[in-house]
Amino acid sequence: MNRINQTFKELEKEKKTALITFVVAGDPALDTTEEIILAKIEGGADIIEMGIPFSDPLADGPVIQASASRSLKSGTTIKAIFEMARNIRKKTEIPLVFLVYYNMILQYGTKRFINECYGIIDGLIIPDLPFEEQKELIADLDQNQTALIPLIAPTSKNRIKDILENHKEHGFVYCVTTMGVTGIDVTFHKDLETYLRQVKEVSQIPVCAGFGVKDKEDVRRLSGLVDGVIIGSAIVNQIDAQGFNKESLRIFIEELKK
Amino acid sequence: MPKPKIKICGIQSDEEVLIMNREKPEYIGFVFAESKRKVDAKIVCDLKKALDKHIKTVGVFADQPPSEVLNIAKICNLDVIQLHGRESINDIKKIKEQYDKEIWKSIAVKEKKDLQKAFDFDQNSTILLDSFSEQAKGGTGYCFDWNAAKNFSESRNYVLAGGLTPDNIVEAIKKLQPAIVDVSSGVETGGKKDQKKVKEFIRRVRTMKTSSYFLEFGGQFVPESLMNPLKELEKQYEAYKDDQAFKDEYLYYLKEYVGRPSPLYYAKNLTRHFNGAKIYLKREDLNHTGAHKINNVIGQLLLAKKMGKKKVIAETGAGMHGVATATGASLFNMECIVYMGEEDIKRQEINVFKMRLLGATVVTVSSGSRTLKDATNEAIRSWVANAEDTFYVIGSVVGPHPYPTMVRDFQKIIGEEVKKQIAEKEGRQPDVIVACVGGGSNAMGIFYPYLDLPDTKLIGVEAAGKGIETHEHASAFAKGRVGVLHGMKTYLLQDQDGQILPAHSVSAGLDYPGTGPEHAALFASNKATYTSITDDEAIEAFYLLTKIEGIIPALESSHAIAEGGKIAATLSKDAIIVINLSGRGDKDIHTVAELERSQTNEQN
């Protein structure tokens, strides 16, 4: 079974909500990323979402944009990211998920990209690939090895069923909580509760919510509604503002988990 | 790509002609070859008397001597001769020499290699693909294996025939993208044309949803949050684009507010200077606000109004689209925010001031390369956040579907006017049309109406900046690869990993690392040619046009002037070339003055 689903199964037994934490690979450098991930695991993160930096991250706000651009300045390449991921995989069985813009996959070569993911990367979040454009990728992808994580937005409404059509077994659903891009100074959509409940009702795989999750307060609010909470900009911001410190990051994550 | 035209074949009676008059296909066919639907010249002359004059007539022949074909064609004054047998290239040549109208040559398709035969015939004869049959020459009523012809439309415009019906026509068009579809038995009941079936066939073709792709280019690569807003836009656009009241309102503003039609000016001095083809300039610079951008803005803002949106956002490079949007927003009383790169704000300060005067908010974009690409990112991000009450006015034929199609439709008036104007002035269509390509809207606008006239060569000019051999240019076709940016799949300047590379051009409006997806399709299928012009060549053309014609062109348009001049010089004096003068140069005075200053400093 895919590591993601294994993790959710265990959490379900303990009636716990998954904490999914985000980091841009290579910010400020790739070896730090590895340390960041290990610190997060110690702090109790359940799934690691790793962003592949892209020059034009359409779905990201200023915090993650800045992080991606620092990473690119340090010379991060996809090849090096895969290498680091393989390294991490030797040390842990935690589910690893990529957040990757579609162009990066296309240029690397879809088949080659997928093949390098197998065994190491358990899921792909592609923010600019709505279901209408997924056919080509899905045709090549063994979702049991690497699941394509579908995204749903507050405006999806009549589209929810179609979006989930190809996602009934593997991975999880990523529900975007805001109308907007990632960030820390954004507010949840006004119909958040109804919307998340609606997705929970139809989804056969775990439902997670993310975008704009800032603190313990937000995590608690969402925990009752969904199976997992994704926290991105707030962590990137924490590391950027205080400089990476293993201990304080671990504590930050621990706090969120409480 | 445009929706295909329709031919209903095998018309034999007055009743059928009446049906045609009512349903109005673009073409009808009379069969002069051996067939159960065979007619003769006399019958056809009689039938034609009652036929709607807008419907073109096609005569279908098979292995008849050229003299007989010519004789019938002349008696019946056919618009098209369709050769449905094993006619040779020589036969066609013979017919063409004596009858200067369209010729369609049919090819029976059994397997993929049969399509090779099409290339024996030059682009002047249209190819018709039909099913192969041992017994009959065409009119078999069966479909051939469509997979065999899947990419044929990339190499040429063609007519699709064989077993088409109201039920399979939509799938056929989606799969094969033919220019014309030809139907006969599929719209008959008991061997006679059936009004209901004809009506349904035509309705299905004409109400087909516009595809989100041009060949493999285009699409909707955007965050899920934007999918429903895009679907809604698509729905509204599809509904209004053929709505007469909407069209009338659009044309009203283009005439009374923008000042259309823009003149097609014979540039005598420029022609003399290059000493070759006659050069005409399509004067989009004379539009209100000084460029072609306003054509599109009026269309989109009228649509926004219909959709009840009071807030609009836009991205801008040179600021011409920003000024046009701010202008339209002031006219229609809408709130307007324009995103503009920090770099462009510096070089286009007059336009920034104009936008503010017009009441728009200009937001400085300081991410990435701080030019049009980044302004577009920021506009899209803002749209993601505000899609529920905001209309995004994209300024070129770029972005996710339906924008590339919609913007092209709002710009195609340029080419439609040229078609009429040049026919009045020269009695024929131009040999070459040249336009600069940033995102590609002025080029698409002038090219589009010419896509079905293969005798007019279409040339798009990208910015070569400091030279395409350097890293400082904006020539996506010369140096880019296919990728995804701003919601579309197209040619992009990018590194090995797919990071988008910053573009460079002296003209802010061409400073974009990609082009619209329809251009990508025209490029891939060789239906248009793309070249590039350096900063220096463009500046030279800027001075030249100013000095000898008294027209100060935009630096973007100067690229087209430079390329147009080069081409004109290689052509004979009876050739005709039309250059799209997309905008005026007032906004660039500052940039050119700076260049002069720095050159003087260097010399000192």
Ligand SMILES: Cc1ncc(COP(=O)(O)O)c(C=O)c1O
């Ligand atoms: C005068 C003028 N011409 C051309 C362009 C390039 O845009 P497009 O390729 O969409 O026509 C611009 C864009 O700002 C412009 O202002």
